[in-house]
Amino acid sequence: MEKSRIPVKFHRRVCLVQTEDGVLAEELLANRKIATDIVGRLADRVLLVRPGRVDTVVQELQKMGHTPQVVT
Amino acid sequence: MSPEADHWTERVRQTLRRYEPGLLRQVAGNLCRPRNQWPVDELIERSIGILTNPAVLDRRLKELEPASRRLLAMIAHSRQNVWRIGSLVELTMATGAGDGLAAVMSLLDAGLLYPGLPDLDGARKTARLKSFEQWLTVGETGSTWAFAHPVVCARALGGDLGLPDCPGASGPPSGVKGQAIHEADGLEWPLRLSALWQQVSTTSLRQTQQGDFFKRDLERLRGDPLLAAVPGDGPSAVPDPGMLAAALAVRIGLLKQLDGELKAGGFPEAWYKGLPAALLGLWSALPHLDTWNTDAGHQPGGAPGNPFPSAYLLCLLLLGKLLEQGWADPEQVAAWVRSNHPYWKSAATCENSDVDPPSAALARFLTGLAYSLRMVQAIKSETGWLIRLSPHGRWLLGMGDMGDAPPATPQFAQTLLVQPNLEILAYRQGLTPDLIVKLSQFAAWKTLGAACTLQLQPESVYRALEAGESFETIVQVLEGRGMKATPTAVLEALRTWSNKRDRIQVYPSASLMEFASAGDLQEALSRGLPAVRLTDRLAVVANEEDIDFRHFRMAGTRDYCLPPEPCVTVEADGVTLNIDQLRSDLLLETELQRFAESVPHSGSNGKLQYRLTPSSLAAARQAGTSLENLAIWYMQRCGQEVPPAVYLLLAGADAPSPRLERHMVLSVATPVLADGLLQWPETRRLIHARLGPTALSVAEDNVEPLRERLRGLGIEAATTSPQR
DSSP, X not given: OOOOXXXXXXXXXXXXXXXXXXXXXXXXXXXXXXXXXXXEEEETTEEEEXXXXXXXXHHHHHHTTOOOEEOO | OOHHHHHHHHHHHHHHHTBOHHHHHHHHHHHTOOSSOOOHHHHHHHHHHHTTOHHHHHHHHHHSOHHHHHHHHHHHHHTOXXXXXXXXXXXXXXTTOSOHHHHHHHHHHHTSSEEOOOOOOGGGGGOOBOOHHHHHHHSOTTTOEEEOOHHHHHHHTTSOOOOOSOTTEESSOTTGGGSOOEEOOSOHHHHHHHHHHHHHHHSOEEBOTTXXXXXXXXXXXXXXXXXXXXXXXXXXXXXXXXXXXXXXXXXXXXXXXXXXXXXXXXXXXXXXXXXXXXXXXXXXXXXXXXXXXXXXEEXXXXXXXXXXXXXXXXXXXXXXXXXXXXXXXXXXXXXXXXXXXXXXXSHHHHHTSOSHHHHHHHHHIIIIIHHHTTOEEEEEOSSSEEEEEOHHHHHHTTOSSOTTOOOOOOOOSOOEEEOTTSEEXXXXXXXXXXXXXXXXXXXXXXXXXXXXXXXXOHHHHHXXXXXXXXXXXXXXXXXXXXXXXXXXXXXXXXXXXXHHHHTEEEEEEEEEEEXXXXXXHHHHHHTTOOOEEOSSSEEXXXXXXXXXXXXXXXXXXXXXXXXXXXXXXXXXXXXXXXXXXXXXXXXXXXXXXXXXXXXXXXXXXXXEEEEOOHHHHHHHHHTTOOHHHHHHHIIIIISSOOOHHHHHHHHGGGSXXXXXXXXXXXXXXXXXXXXXXXXXXXXXXXOOEEOSSSEEEEEGGGHHHHHHHHHXXXXXXXXXXXXX
8 A cells, every 4th residue: 555645844054963862052152153043943952054054053163163074 | 189189189270160261271271171061160171180190180280380380389398278369479479480470370370270259158159250350459468378189289390489499509518427416396286276275275374366365365375384495305495485386386277266166176087197197297397387487487467478387498498409419507597588588678678677687597597497397307517507408308209209198206115204203204216196186185295205294184184085985994094005914003093983984974965765665675785775764664765876776666856956846735625635645855854843733643534644734733833943944834835825724823813802792683585675775775774794695693682772763664573593
């Protein structure tokens, strides 16, 4: 029997930052420059980035000494 | 045909489309000899069809004048099918033709050589080429170029080149048994270019408007110990090696020009295919080096005309005329080219230059650059160095019986020695361009020699990780190519650097899937959705193309690179907002939380609700939300202006203070009477405002004067008490 289709809401071209733990997410939110480009916290370790600002966020993360892995 | 041949086939098609019909018919007539008057498109396709027909191609080549056939063969030997017209003329004249341009024109007419037409824009886009003479006249001096199709080049190989026996040829020098034959490993330039790539990855090279380097970068390229070092092996050195590295890197795409700077690009595909392919890429780049030559080294913006590309090719083709065991004196080879090359034969050039510099420069090319590219072998005789083509050189020049198979090189898999101090010793005999690329990505080159050294550094490892490598792939290279097990301290350092990087992952353009329940998400994952779970209902997929959409029914789609969509309706009270959850996005909730409060129990139709309250709006004001911000938000999300109730709550306090005043209401029987009272000047000034069709407001002080005026009209206004 054919399986039924799963209803899903599809969010395309979303910019996200996922951290190793919640404490690191808090650390990022405490940075004023990064916080202005974060528009939401979807989960304890998942931050939603303002559309079009991902390059700025990556640069700021690198300035903080992090080495973010850009997943494409 | 190969992808490369397909590329050039398409290029031929585009070029033929830009011929005037008359010119096209003339060229196609020579190439495919149509018996009928075919339409233009048909003629182009038939001309291209000849490129896949070796028998016809061979016939057309045989019909060519010897000078034209030789020129095509020399282009084929160069393994570079794009040449400047000036160089082609020089090649033809050096091999004895009186009019070098005639051979070029003959090939263009025959449809075996094609003009390099610039890309046109605007009104010039439809411009067509009327004749090859017009193209040569209009083109910039020295920069007009033409190309041949690789298949045509391949068919042209093997013919007579019109060259004499190799000058300075001799048999093996006496006592050759005791003399070692010197042959480079061909890795010198891949190594130097990799070192340059690493440096430019860190700091790009700035260029002037003329395309030269700024002084600081010139000094950097010329003074760098890796780039400027003289190779230890080989009969002679090349001038300005740092600048040659930069010029080669640009030509093979290792450095990319962007906004007036040279930035690190990707390693050429050929480097992953082995040493012969990498050397072929470098050899075929030489005819297009305009800013460097073996005479002056770096020479930006020099005089028009560059004789070196054709001279380099002639030198090597002469070596190709040597007998099997023969050797040649490089100075005599260079002297022949110098004396037969039209550039140096011309009086204008010779007047101001000594005879020696061009010859010395060409000899330096043979014993320096060609040697380091592994094209030439060298042996020491009593009178000096003798040279001949190496097996790699013969393959690169398309000579010999080896067909397309490049010469085999011995493989040494274990060639790295990783030391506990994070230094890697790379023995050169086991290096390959592929391994050089891998090492370049995660370790910094420190010395280049018989044994090269590299240093593992956090920055170099991060660079590799950013390029898609991982802790596992780096260790795989070190273990797979290492002579001993990788020291624990090195593995720990690599793991620490890799883990640090894994702490934050950024999805720049992810697809987020929001499921109705945790069960739905679990079901999607069990059906093979390549997603990472973020919450119990949210999962992220890095690449949308990986999703099998047959399993899903779209309850809503939102593209975050597009402007926000209206997905909120405003209730009649002006402060209650209903969220359309099918059209809403992840940003909406964050936006709403700035100025509204979530209503604990959703509305009667099941929609999520938010409500604006004095306190929520006060907090929004405190956080910097202005009426203008809200106006934009309401227009984007609700498709309407800010409701008056919200205006009242947010900005009511900013308006002039309201006043509470005592007024009497005068009610009249008909609207006409109210109009009359407002029109007659005697009563108009006593009435404050009209409240309705028959109701007028009168200030308490004006009640008695108004009553007097009404009495004068015979109207008695009765006073009634307000009803409770």
